Amino acid sequence: MKLIKYLLLLSFGFFLLLACEESYYPKPKGFNRIDLPEHAFQPLPDSFPFSFEYSQHAKILPDSSFIHERYWFALFYPEMVAEVHITYKALNNNRDSLRTNIDDAYKLTSKHQIKATSIEETILVTPSGKTVSVAELEGDVPSQFQFYTTDSTTHFLRGALYFRTSTENDSLAPVIEYVKKDIIHALNTLEWN
Numbered sequence: 001m002k003l004i005k006y007l008l009l010l011s012f013g014f015f016l017l018l019a020c021e022e023s024y025y026p027k028p029k030g031f032n033r034i035d036l037p038e039h040a041f042q043p044l045p046d047s048f049p050f051s052f053e054y055s056q057h058a059k060i061l062p063d064s065s066f067i068h069e070r071y072w073f074a075l076f077y078p079e080m081v082a083e084v085h086i087t088y089k090a091l092n093n094n095r096d097s098l099r100t101n102i103d104d105a106y107k108l109t110s111k112h113q114i115k116a117t118s119i120e121e122t123i124l125v126t127p128s129g130k131t132v133s134v135a136e137l138e139g140d141v142p143s144q145f146q147f148y149t150t151d152s153t154t155h156f157l158r159g160a161l162y163f164r165t166s167t168e169n170d171s172l173a174p175v176i177e178y179v180k181k182d183i184i185h186a187l188n189t190l191e192w193n
Helices: 002-019 095-114 169-188
Strands: 041-043 053-055 059-062 073-077 082-090 116-125 131-139 143-150 155-163
Touching (some): 053 169, 082 169, 095 116, 095 131, 095 143, 155 169
Antiparallel strands (some): 041 053, 059 073, 082 155, 131 143
């Protein structure tokens, strides 16, 4: 019995020595591998009071919040776990409604100031002459890109990009840029119905 224990201990020591031949080197920090598809677009269904081309890689999901309205939805990118929340309001030539919606858009963006390292606002003019206010947020924020556009009398459209993941924004940077290009394409093809 002692001989068996001695042989087991000896073989264990032998394997331990063989396993420890290489020195341990810490591995460099890795990054997520993100394969992004080519941009491809399709028209929004005719059931909305506006139209634009959105990504073929996105699905239209109805808004599930308790305050949702008829023309609120999300463009969901299943492979990227990204959503672009779209909200639409009819203005009905009401200046107070316009002011309220613009104020709400700024309030929703400013809620991210706690974690944002910067918020850069720019104005885009689409090929059809529509003006779009865009906010790009940097830092550990849940929404990195937000926008709104209006014709000042009848239509108000707002959108915000969100991710359903806890991955750091610097790792998501290629995906954020990809979806931003899709959003800009949608805005450039936006038409009011």
